[in-house]
Amino acid sequence: MRTVFVNGEYVPENEARVSVFDRAFLFGDGIYEVASVLGGKLIDFPAHVARLHRSANELGMRVDVSDDEILAIHRELISRNGVEEGVVYMQMSRGAVDRDFMFDTEKLKPTLVLFTQSRPLIETAVSKNGMKIVSIPDLRWGRCDIKTVQLLYPSLGKMEAKSRGADDAWMVREGVVTEGTSNNAFIVTRSGAIVTRPLSNEILPGITRAALMAYSAESGTPVEERAFTIEEARDAAEAFITSASVFVGPVVSIDGVELSGGKPGPITLGLRKTYIEESLKRAL
DSSP: OOEEEETTEEEEGGGOOOOTTBHHHHHOOEEEEEEEEETTEESSHHHHHHHHHHHHHHHTOOOOSOHHHHHHHHHHHHHHTTOSEEEEEEEEESOBOSSOSOOOGGGSOOEEEEEEEEOOSSSOHHHHHOEEEEEEEOOOOSOTTSOBSOOHHHHHHHHHHHHTTOSEEEEEETTEEEEESSSEEEEEOTTSOEEEOOOSTTSOOOHHHHHHHHHHHHTTOOEEEOOOOHHHHHTSSEEEEEETTTEEEEEEEETTEESGGGSOOHHHHHHHHHHHHHHHHHOO
16 A cells, blocks of 8 residues: 655555545646656656746745655655656645635645656557557647646547547647647657647646757757647657656557557657656656
8 A cells, every 4th residue: 555645744545635625626726746756766856846836836826845845755755655667646736725716825725645656667568569649629728838637638538549549649729739638749750850849828848848858959859849730740750749657658650640650660769768868867
């Protein structure tokens, strides 16, 4: 049984409790981060904490714990649960109060919950076989750049992908791809250019996305930030996604159209190798 962290206490998972009046439960008024763990160490951790603060600031939400305390909690949970490879989820809400659309942030105590999941990250079915993607309309709210717990539509999108025999979905708005249901989307054009949509309110500023782009630039392979259509994606030489729990995930088909011969492409696999190697050098 895992140990989880709830509002200052480490407790067995079956004893973890959050108020029924918590605003994350009643209104989706919460934010979260997911940090990956390799060899018992945290990957890209400072960037995840920075994005937590950005999300909180955008929503006018208090963060009552210091960055050092957040790091200490992560490390304690990794140690107590013996996580060598996996992820740590951190979720924070504005707090609990009797149900009302209006709120007073200064009178609320934020709820803070963290838990771990041990799972393979380096050798996975996705890294070996790639992912099948289908396209769906992007019907989310207008602030997709904030990492909130409002994940119903992405969840429904994953279920639609599964019903269509695929692994995930890429969302399309106004004719161009925004992102995956829980990841950023990339293509590799037939001329060898790596392309991803530029940051805006319509996509999450992915931590893995940013790190991969930095590592690519250092190696002399810059990433073009521009919009692309699902038709261009289907005609690409390769495609892939980035996320904290997948790193760089090869995409082998889009809407039934095979890419790179239906198997992970060499550029994608090279980027994945680079990301893992460079991340391990900087792990905490």
